Amino acid sequence: xxxxxxxxxxxxxxxxxxxxxxxxxxxxxxxxxxxxxxxxxxxxxxxxxxxxxxxxxxxxxxxxxxxxxxxxxxxxxxxxxxxxxxxxxxxxxxxxxxxxxxxxxxxxxxxxxxxxxxxxxxxxxxxxxxxxxxxxxxxxxxxxxxxxxxxxxxxxxxxxxxxxxxxxxxxxxxxxxxxxxxxxxxxxxxxxxxxxxxxxxxxxxxxxxxxxxxxxxxxxxxxxxxxxxxxxxxxxxxxxxxxxxxxxxxxxxxxxxxxxxxxxxxxxxxxxxxxxxxxxxxxxxxxxxxxxxxxxxxxxxxxxxxxxxxxxxxxx
Amino acid sequence: xxxxxxxxxxxxxxxxxxxxxxxxxxxxxxxxxxxxxxxxxxxxxxxxxxxxxxxxxxxxxxxxxxxxxxxxxxxx
Amino acid sequence: xxxxxxxxxxxxxxxxxxxxxxxxxxxxxxxxxxxxxxxxxxxxxxxxxxxxxxxxxxxxxxxxxxxxxxxxxxxxxxxxxxxxxxxxxxxxxxxxxxxxxxxxxxxxxxxxxxxxxxxxxxxxxxxxxxxxxxxxxxxxxxxxxxxxxxxxxxxxxxxxxxxxxxxxxxxxxxxxxxxxxxxxxxxxxxxxxxxxxxxxxxxxxxxxxxxxxxxxxxxxxxxxxxxxxxxxxxxxxxxxxxxxxxxxxxxxxxxxxxxxxxxxxxxxxxxxxxxxxxxxxxxxxxxxxxxxxxxxxxxxxxxxxxxxxxxxxxxxxxxxxxxxxxxxxxxxxxxxxxxxxxxxxxxxxxxxxxxxxxxxxxxxxxxxxxxxxxxxxxxxxxxxxxxxxxxxxxxxxxxxxxxxxxxxxxxxxxxxxxxxxxxxxxxxxxxxxxxxxxxxxxxxxxxxxxxxxxxxxxxxxxxxxxxxxxxxxxxxxxxxxxxxxxxxxxxxxxxxxxxxxxxxxxxxxxxxxxxxxxxxx
Numbered sequence: 001x002x003x004x005x006x007x008x009x010x011x012x013x014x015x016x017x018x019x020x021x022x023x024x025x026x027x028x029x030x031x032x033x034x035x036x037x038x039x040x041x042x043x044x045x046x047x048x049x050x051x052x053x054x055x056x057x058x059x060x061x062x063x064x065x066x067x068x069x070x071x072x073x074x075x076x077x078x079x080x081x082x083x084x085x086x087x088x089x090x091x092x093x094x095x096x097x098x099x100x101x102x103x104x105x106x107x108x109x110x111x112x113x114x115x116x117x118x119x120x121x122x123x124x125x126x127x128x129x130x131x132x133x134x135x136x137x138x139x140x141x142x143x144x145x146x147x148x149x150x151x152x153x154x155x156x157x158x159x160x161x162x163x164x165x166x167x168x169x170x171x172x173x174x175x176x177x178x179x180x181x182x183x184x185x186x187x188x189x190x191x192x193x194x195x196x197x198x199x200x201x202x203x204x205x206x207x208x209x210x211x212x213x214x215x216x217x218x219x220x221x222x223x224x225x226x227x228x229x230x231x232x233x234x235x236x237x238x239x240x241x242x243x244x245x246x247x248x249x250x251x252x253x254x255x256x257x258x259x260x261x262x263x264x265x266x267x268x269x270x271x272x273x274x275x276x277x278x279x280x281x282x283x284x285x286x287x288x289x290x291x292x293x294x295x296x297x298x299x300x301x302x303x304x305x306x307x308x309x310x311x312x313x314x315x316x
Numbered sequence: 317x318x319x320x321x322x323x324x325x326x327x328x329x330x331x332x333x334x335x336x337x338x339x340x341x342x343x344x345x346x347x348x349x350x351x352x353x354x355x356x357x358x359x360x361x362x363x364x365x366x367x368x369x370x371x372x373x374x375x376x377x378x379x380x381x382x383x384x385x386x387x388x389x390x391x392x
Numbered sequence: 393x394x395x396x397x398x399x400x401x402x403x404x405x406x407x408x409x410x411x412x413x414x415x416x417x418x419x420x421x422x423x424x425x426x427x428x429x430x431x432x433x434x435x436x437x438x439x440x441x442x443x444x445x446x447x448x449x450x451x452x453x454x455x456x457x458x459x460x461x462x463x464x465x466x467x468x469x470x471x472x473x474x475x476x477x478x479x480x481x482x483x484x485x486x487x488x489x490x491x492x493x494x495x496x497x498x499x500x501x502x503x504x505x506x507x508x509x510x511x512x513x514x515x516x517x518x519x520x521x522x523x524x525x526x527x528x529x530x531x532x533x534x535x536x537x538x539x540x541x542x543x544x545x546x547x548x549x550x551x552x553x554x555x556x557x558x559x560x561x562x563x564x565x566x567x568x569x570x571x572x573x574x575x576x577x578x579x580x581x582x583x584x585x586x587x588x589x590x591x592x593x594x595x596x597x598x599x600x601x602x603x604x605x606x607x608x609x610x611x612x613x614x615x616x617x618x619x620x621x622x623x624x625x626x627x628x629x630x631x632x633x634x635x636x637x638x639x640x641x642x643x644x645x646x647x648x649x650x651x652x653x654x655x656x657x658x659x660x661x662x663x664x665x666x667x668x669x670x671x672x673x674x675x676x677x678x679x680x681x682x683x684x685x686x687x688x689x690x691x692x693x694x695x696x697x698x699x700x701x702x703x704x705x706x707x708x709x710x711x712x713x714x715x716x717x718x719x720x721x722x723x724x725x726x727x728x729x730x731x732x733x734x735x736x737x738x739x740x741x742x743x744x745x746x747x748x749x750x751x752x753x754x755x756x757x758x759x760x761x762x763x764x765x766x767x768x769x770x771x772x773x774x775x776x777x778x779x780x781x782x783x784x785x786x787x788x789x790x791x792x793x794x795x796x797x798x799x800x801x802x803x804x805x806x807x808x809x810x811x812x813x814x815x816x817x818x819x820x821x822x823x824x825x826x827x828x829x830x831x832x833x834x835x836x837x838x839x840x841x842x843x844x845x846x847x848x849x850x851x852x853x854x855x856x857x858x859x860x861x862x863x864x865x866x867x868x869x870x871x872x873x874x875x876x877x878x879x880x881x882x883x884x885x886x887x888x889x890x891x892x893x894x895x896x897x898x899x900x901x902x903x904x905x906x907x908x909x910x911x912x913x
Binding site for chain 3: 002003006009012013016017020037038039123127130131134140141142144145147148151152
């Protein structure tokens with residue numbers, strides 16, 4: 001009797017947590033700006049209408065500072081979304097993809113490769129996996145601080161959220177010169193990273209989604225050793241790979257103007273150059289549909305308008 | 317026994333020593349009370365109480381104290 | 393890995409429980425030792441050797457002492473004296489080795505640096521290079537337990553332990569290795585060695601206690617930690633009432649965090665059917681400073697009382713003084729001197745035990761001074777109360793005592809938390825510079841790293857803890873009472889507590905995981 005009661009107690013507890021998580025996912029996250037900060041892009045997925053995103057970009061801050069979703073929309077009508085967190089770890093990439101696939105059927109997944117070189121290993125990595133797993137199934141753990149937003153009055157401030165892309169216009173030049181000096185040395189990925197990367201690739205395969213690796217230009221985060229590793233990995237796995245660090249002059253990156261923080265991230269000017277190149281690449285290699293003018297995508301135009309206005313305020 | 321009660325009452329006369337069974341455990345006697353008590357008992361009965369004797373069981377009640385004193389006198 | 397981490401609560405502890413449950417009874421002790429050593433290893437790696445070394449030494453000294461005791465009982469009078477001396481030497485050997493290891497690891501740099509400072513003062517050529525030392529987990533706690541055990545065997549309070557398994561269990565039991573409570577052998581060794589099977593009831597009670605501890609730690613303490621860190625890290629930017637707020641915040645943080653951690657520790661013990669001693673008894677309801685210390689970190693205070701205070705107060709020299717003093721200077725002064733002599737080492741050790749810093753020594757001396765003043769003024773206080781017909785149990789008098797105690801404790805914790813004694817003094821003095829209570833209400837508090845909603849949570853959380861502590865003080869058996877409530881109400885309380893921790897916990901984005909403070913001592 002006591003045993004049964006305990007089981008009921010635990011089951012009910014799980015039910016309550018599940019219920020609260022459901023309410024958070026399906027009611028609160030649908031409203032605007034309930035979550036800001038690191039999990040903004042993950043929470044923002046809930047706001048997207050089902051099956052409207054064609055291009056899903058995954059990665060850390062290198063991804064949301066390099067691909068302008070609004071430019072892709074304006075020029076080609078590609079609906080893209082950046083599923084990134086600052087300092088994203090590979091297991092977070094994995095759960096970001098799983099979360100996205102719950103409501104979306106992307107036609108292409110692009111992975112910014114900097115996440116592959118985090119030193120995830122050991123006890124901490126597995127602890128984080130456990131926590132990510134719990135947060136994935138019970139979002140109350142991830143978004144528990146939402147009660148503050150519910151109680152405070154400043155809900156609905158008009159922060160602009162451009163499908164995961166962040167407009168940043170400050171400039172802090174990089175003057176370190178050439179950072180891609182050829183070598184045969186390789187910077188290894190940890191076994192933990194490889195394991196999760198394989199799972200990500202497998203999920204894409206199961207869902208018939210092609211995957212594309214790219215490396216955003218970043219003197220601070222990239223070098224030839226990483227390039228070697230990525231070339232080897234993508235060749236073995238048969239995955240297309242674009243290393244933009246190898247073609248910064250072709251892109252027209254000007255390190256005195258196009259970086260936000262001395263070559264760590266690109267600013268809006270750098271992002272525009274990268275996106276311009278990637279547009280062409282996507283056009284040549286993938287047949288992503290043009291959604292402009294479609295009823296379902298009306299709010300994309302509104303957002304794009306705001307984006308243009310935001311660009312006009314830039315210092316240039 | 318009377319001598320012991322006399323000593324105890326001198327330390328604090330608001331306590332009903334003959335009834336209390338947990339003088340230490342209930343913190344009726346604090347550590348300063350205990351050390352005063354020890355030196356008074358030593359003088360009154362001409363015995364020596366070492367650190368090992370100072371356990372709650374020996375000081376929780378007058379009976380316990382009395383038993384300890386008897387034992388020490390015998391050992392002398 | 394500490395007790396409030398997900399790794400411990402959702403992996404380590406369940407695994408330990410499962411293995412313990414399914415192991416045959418006679419292997420359970422080894423399962424516990426195995427998990428305890430694993431816990432130690434995960435925190436301190438190869439420094440586990442220190443714990444094992446201490447265990448072997450303690451075990452051996454115990455048996456050695458016991459052997460001599462038996463020999464003593466059968467010996468002639470002349471031989472007896474010899475053996476007595478020998479027993480003392482054996483005990484001293486054990487204590488010297490254990491304290492030697494503790495001192496050389498924990499205080500080496502402190503002693504060396506201060507020695508070189510003194511040398512410099514006398515222009516002696518001596519320089520000391522501090523060495524980077526990583527302390528084994530819980531060395532300050534298990535060393536005291538080991539010494540307590542040896543002394544108890546020496547005093548014949550307990551019999552020596554002939555089972556190495558039992559000694560190892562007593563010293564390493566993972567719930568208490570990290571920050572106490574400091575257990576007596578007679579408190580825990582037997583129940584640990586019983587290896588009784590898990591009981592559903594124990595698991596329930598234990599979990600409830602753990603969740604309660606988590607509530608104090610994650611909901612209240614970790615929020616306050618932000619405020620405390622903000623002010624103490626850039627102390628030069630703050631003065632006046634903000635310093636008082638920070639010291640108060642730290643006092644509450646420390647209480648919630650330490651007593652919360654102990655709740656988790658005791659709860660974990662309960663799960664295994666082990667009753668660990670309580671470490672807190674509503675300290676802020678004490679009447680005065682010494683009363684506070686009988687209710688705060690109780691097991692440390694008890695240890696000092698048993699192994700320092702009493703031995704010093706019944707030592708030959710103090711006894712001699714007692715006899716001399718009573719004849720020549722009267723009872724009052726005899727008591728004052730005796731108390732001072734016995735209390736000084738207690739408070740010196742209390743200060744130093746927390747770590748090799750002058751501010752901790754100051755902290756110990758601060759309480760020594762206050763308690764001595766209390767003893768000095770005791771007759772006057774009694775007289776005043778008598779002549780004015782004041783009943784010390786009256787509410788206004790208790791309230792006055794409470795305010796006085798809070799001032800004492802908060803001032804003490806200010807020095808305790810400050811990064812050095814010099815900074816502590818500076819912060820204390822800056823309280824009186826431009827002291828404006830109005831700052832409390834003009835929004836300045838919201839610049840300390842947390843917002844008004846956080847303050848609300850802290851406030852409500854503290855009220856709940858206060859309510860529970862009040863009931864404990866009134867000796868209401870809360871958990872038992874809860875069990876007699878109707879099921880829906882009871883379950884609502886449990887669910888409410890769990891959800892409060894999950895929703896209002898200061899974890900995840902925007903907060904940092906805060907290490908256990910006392911694990912650092």
